[in-house]
Amino acid sequence: MAENSEINKREDFGLAKAESESAPITEQVAGSFFKQLQGFWVTFITMFKKVNTVQYPFEKAPTAERFHGRHQLNRHPDGLEKCIGCELCAWACPADAIYVEGGTNTPEEQYSPGERYGKVYQINYLRCVFCGLCIEACPTRALTMSNEFELADSTREKLIFEKEDLLAPLRQGMLQPPHPMYPGSTDTTYYRGEVPGSHPSQETNSHA
């Protein structure tokens, strides 16, 4: 018997109950009128509560602190790029939204500390699902996410962001690469965060 009811329950998926609850109130009994009044009361009271609507786009509310927004390619304090073009982010991406091509740094054209840099870097925002797996994969913390979410646009091309679009802006003390590494430093010094900012000697090759 018990087994039978189990089966019934499962086959029914609780549809009958849902059906009965969402049926329109058709009985004309006094109790029913009171129930309706109770419903209107909720609506009425809400009119005197604080309004939640934000007048976006005229007014902008901050997102949650860890909101997954547009990506950013970070820089070392002297302006060199952190990205080494390793493609691990592209590998991790479940949506195949990232395209990377590595390149070789030369003494004349140094974009990142060490031998390798990201020559081509694209994120396709028509594909990205903002899962953040790429951020987790990045070995250099070059790739992080900002809170920016306004990513709508009118053409497909505009939604493929190039390296220039993704690179973090140059802050105080940063120089636009390519330029040489900080004097006396190695890639390890950079990864340890021991490079304070740019050094006058680095300006020699700078395009800034």
Add this chain to the structure above:
Amino acid sequence: MTNNVETTEMITCVIDGFEVTVPKGTLVIRAAEKLGIQIPRFCDHPLLDPAGACRQCLVDIEINGRAFPKPQASCTIPVETGMIVKTQLTSPVADKAQKGIMEFLLINHPLDCPVCDKGGECPLQNQAMSNGRPESRYEGVKRTFEKPINISSQVLLDRERCVLCARCTRFSEQIAGDPFITLNERGALQQVGIYEKDPFNSYFSGNTVQICPVGALTGASYRFRARPFDLVSTPSACEHCASGCDLRTDVRRGKTLRRLAGEDASVNEEWSCDKGRWGFKYISSRERITTPLLRGTDGELHEASWPEAIAAAAAGLAGKRAAVLTGGRLTTEDAYGYSKFARISLGTNDIDFRSRGNSVEESEFLAAIVTNLSTTYRDIDKADQVALIEFDPEDESPIVFLRLYKQSRKRGLKVTTLASHSSRGSEKLGAIRINNISELSELTAKSVILVGERAHETPGLLSSVAALAQQSGAKLGWVPRRAGERGALFAGALGNLLPGGRPVTDAAARVDIQSAWGVSTLPAEAGRTTDQILRALDRSELGAVVVGGVDPMDISSEALTSMLNSFVVSLEISHSAMTAIADVVLPVATVIEKSGSYLNWEGRTRAFDRALEDSLTRSDVRILSMLADEMKRPINLPTVAATAREIESLGHWDGATVTAPTQSLAPEVIPTGNQATLESWRLLLDLGTLQQGEENLAGTARPATVVISAARAATLGVVDGNSVSVTHERGTITLPVAIGDIADEKVWVPRNSIGSQSIVTFGAGRGVLVTVVKA
């Protein structure tokens, strides 16, 4: 292991509780593979001698109840009867030992994976995951080296990444015979190094990059270019020489990024030469032709549409006596297209695939003998003697060299070479050098004679070789330099041959082809050779020529001028001297953009598919088919596949062949004083058209030198390294001297290297008299 499989005695042992029966001498690691049990390894390689260098393959072994006290390296121990092996799967001791070794390997291994080319296809990464500890316990400071260092212009070494497996050093020594890299120092400081004086300019260095189980050795051209998941890999065949290597082409977004040696046990085993591996930049060269070009009234080439260009070509060819020259680089299908086009659309037998020196004797030799040759690499493996006739295997067919070297190392194979002097390759083979073919002795039915394409330059030599092979019963092989020559021969791209080795002059053979092609007649008299065609063009006996991928400078210095007065249709991949004088230029596909097949020197089919799916370029045969349609004499070869089917259905001719040439050897003129007879051949890495644009590869080319004898050097008062000038009435080549075992009356220069292009400068590759003086 392969050394021992010939003895067929079988042995049964037990691995992880399963019985397996393998030939005596099989290594434990390979017996386990047979059962599908994977023992981790780094140094073990089936084609290299066991080294036991990395110790990653440790397993527990017990023989007849007596267990080894410690785990043993399974890649060095052959199986024995009654052996019980426990791998990491069943023995905790073996598992712990392997994990321990992995931990040792990783102690000094840098955290380079993100910047390392091997990442994603790295045996160390993979095996650290499958047979290592999940977390590192090492907190010390890792050993570091300056990185990377250039072992040669195309191979870079990151010493910190090396796991000291000695694969690269064993390869250089055992397979290529170039022991230029070794393991130096000891302990934690042990590292791969080069000998100070000899740079590592091996022709086979790319293989070390491919077999290095970590990213310690990387190729300069592929460095940082891609990850394995970016690449679309297609099996392909090498277009550079007649060895016939199986290759793999890796393409990323329409661009070829690298080529690797494929596996074919009966041809290239797992190796390739550096030219095949790295010589592919010409495909993406800026000089590539992308649209048809027409020469306008202003004498310049202008872009044109396909219908325009085809119409112009057809109009230009109409009513003229035309000939066809096809370079030796075409696929068999394309060559067949030209062959059929010449016969049907142009109504002539004036077609020749030899865009190089050539002779009537050679045509006869090719038609009578080579079409029926079936000598293979296997015959070299079994030969009691190999005679090389005007053929330098290392420079002209590197995989043949590797086979010879393997046998000479393994069982001291006797190699005799008829050459002007001993090259580095012949020295490695320990070849006995002879000056005259009559010095060849002890040829038996087990011997192999390999004759190179340069043999035609000595009148009478090919006839003597044919006679010698006939008398001794020795196996004969003809090894041209270019990949397409044997295929072109089979396709009938030669004046005296129709497809399938059918002699033009044989009525039955013609009827055969007539019925297959559905035509009522075919021209019956044998066509001209390349030289004769050029002469006829010069004298305006011929009015037009269709040229497919020919560099006129390969033929002779006059080739280009002799075509100036005729209507030239050129099917080309890139702008060249030929397109500069052509009236109509039609762009064609390179090997990665088309499918097709080559016949290597053995006559073995090397078929390949296209690596680039969406290329707009077309194979020669399709274009010829369009042209033939326009000329109203169709050849009906719409696709490569259809062409292949048609060739297949024609089969090989089994009727009478033309008679073999019987020219006798002419006595050589002996020069006197500071005069000398010129000798030359092309080095593997030189100014070849298909090597253009790859500087890293060019960086390992052997330096061009003039080879003279010690006696001549003494007379001239020069020593190794001094410069000498080799002069002919047309020009001079000045190069440093290398003293060699060359005959006193001869002088050798490279045929097409930087600073030494003998055909351009002297108008000949061999045999002319030159003057040698101190520069």
